[in-house]
Every structure is written in C-alpha cells, then in structure tokens.
Amino acid sequence: MTMGTAAEELAPVKPPENELLVITGMSGAGRTTASHALEDMGWYVVEGLPPELISTMMDLVARHPGSVEKLAVVLDARSRGFYTNMQEGLAQIAAAGITYRVLFLEASDELLVRRFEQGRRPHPLQNDGRILDGIQAERDLLAPVKDQADIIVDTTDLNVHGLANAINELFNDDGPITLRLNVMSFGFKYGVPTDANFLADVRFIPNPHWVPELRPLTGQDSKVRDFVLVNEGAGEFVDRYVEALMPVLEGYRRENKHYATLAVGCTGGKHRSVAISEELARRLDQLPNVKVNTTHRDLGRE
Structure with a gap:
C-alpha cells in the first residue's frame, strides 16, 4: 500500500450537528481547567451533573434546536452507582441517535496527593482515611469508565496552561472531524506511558549511545536521524507501521x-x-x- 493510496482511503467524516462531550476522570486531574478551556471556545458546559440526568439534559437541548451546538457535561464519581448510572444515561442518548465522546482526565498518584495537600482539602472519597485511600477508591470506581473512554489525557506533566492548550488542540475544530495523533517518544527505563493507545519498541535498532560522536546528540539531530533510519529494518518498520495503522485510523473515524x-x-x-x-x-x-x-517525554533526562 503506498502512502498516496492510504491517504486517499482515509476519507473525512461529517461531524454531528450537535456534539456532546462527557468529561470525567480523577479528582484533581484538571476537570475544572478543561471546562474553562471549552467555555472559552464556545462550548456550553454543565458541571457536577449527576450521570442519571444526562439524557434529561440532552432532551432539553433537543427541545430548543440551535440553542446549544456543543454541550459538555462534567461528571465526578461520588457514589458506587456512578458507572451504572453513567452507562444507562449514555445508552439512552445513543438510542436517541445522539453522538457523544468521553474525555477521561488522568494523573499520577504523587501529583494528585500534592494537589490536594496544596489545596488543603480532603479527597472526596477518602472518608476517614488518607488522601491515597481516596485516590485508590476513585481509581477502582472509574476503571471501567477509563477503559471505555474515547480520549484519555494524562495531566501529570501539564500545568494549567498546558492542559488548556491540549483541550484547545483536541476540540477547537470547525471543519471535518480531525483525527488527532500524539506521537510520543519515551525511554523504557523511565516507565511506559500510561495513556498510550499503541506501543512500539525500537530497541532492535543499534543504539547511537555507543557511538562516541553521536552520544551527546539526540534523535532530532540529522546525524543521529540518519544513523537510525539507514539501519537495516528501520525504514521497513516505519513503512509497515504506518500501513498497519491505516485500518485502525479509519476504524477510529x-x-x-x-x-x-x-x-x-x-x-x-x-x-x-x-x-x-x-x-x-x-x-x-x-x-x-x-x-x-510530537512530544519527547524523556528527551531532557540524563
């Protein structure tokens, strides 16, 4: 399959007339920041909506055509029936022919603890335990939601402005639906990214680290790039990986x-x-x- 043929086969998809975005995720991971960013882009945002009222909200929107084109509802996990109620609400709007997406905001335990300590407030699910107890209870509660989310954004390394920019990149789209891809490099010795949809291991390529003149350089330098790409199997890997992604990207659409x-x-x-x-x-x-x-997670590490 040539790149020209693959590009032609990836046909644009017309966006829905009304958009519903469901925002959920870990407490402290940035739901409020995401809400404000969406409001700045013209979205109508409803925060703290009980999941069982999603279909009611969409019914109100349907009764007033043109009043709200882009609606975002922010759900937080406060009860054990959260997942069931959310699934029932989304099933009802899906049966009504309404298209929706689920955005899940994630962050590391360490960062979430720090944010709650800085804010001097308890985690909503910690009860009489520690902040970490509340975080773990919420992770358990939201695990099936995260598994089914359309978009997962890990905010561990994002400040307020970085998250706002990420939301803008994801949802500020007035044309045909755009598939947004984040290609991230990382080092296995620092851990695998938690939000990766696809994982590729390129340690089969000879390591420039062992070439003295290349060691201080990075993969963004032409000498390293040329060294990597001319090695046996590297070019074939890129060709076949892109080709293998084509049906996946089309399926995502x-x-x-x-x-x-x-x-x-x-x-x-x-x-x-x-x-x-x-x-x-x-x-x-x-x-x-x-x-x-393109992001390079570990490029600045020693």
Missing part, C-alpha cells in the same frame, strides 16, 4: 474516536525513539484531516 497516542520507546528516550517518532509524525501528518503532535 467510524467509531467517532478522535484522539490517540502512539508511544515509541527505546532504552533512554534520547536517540532511536526520538528519530523514529519524528519520522512517523512526518509521514502521518501527510494524511488528510489528521493533525499530528
């Missing part, structure tokens, strides 16, 4: 999933994964209605 993270790992996240990520991003960015962002 059909299922109204608009965001995915492609994580590419090597040992330290400095040479091979960076060069391969840059090349994958360059190739994928040529596809119509696909927006590609």
Whole structure:
C-alpha cells in the first residue's frame, strides 16, 4: 500500500450537528481547567451533573434546536452507582441517535496527593482515611469508565496552561472531524506511558549511545536521524507501521474516536525513539484531516 493510496482511503467524516462531550476522570486531574478551556471556545458546559440526568439534559437541548451546538457535561464519581448510572444515561442518548465522546482526565498518584495537600482539602472519597485511600477508591470506581473512554489525557506533566492548550488542540475544530495523533517518544527505563493507545519498541535498532560522536546528540539531530533510519529494518518498520495503522485510523473515524497516542520507546528516550517518532509524525501528518503532535517525554533526562 503506498502512502498516496492510504491517504486517499482515509476519507473525512461529517461531524454531528450537535456534539456532546462527557468529561470525567480523577479528582484533581484538571476537570475544572478543561471546562474553562471549552467555555472559552464556545462550548456550553454543565458541571457536577449527576450521570442519571444526562439524557434529561440532552432532551432539553433537543427541545430548543440551535440553542446549544456543543454541550459538555462534567461528571465526578461520588457514589458506587456512578458507572451504572453513567452507562444507562449514555445508552439512552445513543438510542436517541445522539453522538457523544468521553474525555477521561488522568494523573499520577504523587501529583494528585500534592494537589490536594496544596489545596488543603480532603479527597472526596477518602472518608476517614488518607488522601491515597481516596485516590485508590476513585481509581477502582472509574476503571471501567477509563477503559471505555474515547480520549484519555494524562495531566501529570501539564500545568494549567498546558492542559488548556491540549483541550484547545483536541476540540477547537470547525471543519471535518480531525483525527488527532500524539506521537510520543519515551525511554523504557523511565516507565511506559500510561495513556498510550499503541506501543512500539525500537530497541532492535543499534543504539547511537555507543557511538562516541553521536552520544551527546539526540534523535532530532540529522546525524543521529540518519544513523537510525539507514539501519537495516528501520525504514521497513516505519513503512509497515504506518500501513498497519491505516485500518485502525479509519476504524477510529467510524467509531467517532478522535484522539490517540502512539508511544515509541527505546532504552533512554534520547536517540532511536526520538528519530523514529519524528519520522512517523512526518509521514502521518501527510494524511488528510489528521493533525499530528510530537512530544519527547524523556528527551531532557540524563
């Protein structure tokens, strides 16, 4: 399959007339910041809506055509019936022919604890226990929600402005539905990204770290990039990986999933994964209605 043929096959999909975005996730992971960013883009945001009232809210919107084109509802987990009530509400609006997406905001335990301690407030589910107890209870409660989410954003390394920019990148789209891809390089020795939809291991490529003149450089330097890409199997890997992604991206469109993270790992996240990520991003960015962002998680580490 050539890139030209693949690009032609990835046809645009017309966006729905009314959009519903369900925002949920870990307490302290940035739901309020995401809400404010959406409001700045013209979305109508309802915070603290009980999940069983989702269908009621959409019914009110349907009774006033044109009043609300983009609606976001923010749900937080305060009861053990949260997941069941949410699923029932979403099933009702799906039966009514309404398209929706679920955005799940995630963050590390360490960061969430720090945010609650700085705010001098308890976690909503900790009861008489520790903040960590509340976080774990919420993770258990939201696990099935996260598994079924259309978009997962890990805010661990994002400040307020970074999260607002990420939300703007994801949802400020006035044209045909755009599939947004984040191609992320990382180092396996620092852990696998928790929000990766696809994971590629490029440690099969010879490591530039062992070439003295390349060691201080990174995969963004032309000498390292050339060293990586000319190695046997590297170019073929990129070709076949892009080709393998084509039916996946098309399927995402059909299922109204608009965001995915492609994580590419090597040992330290400095040479091979960076060069391969840059090349994958360059190739994928040529596809119509696909927006590609490249991040290098571990590039600045020693």
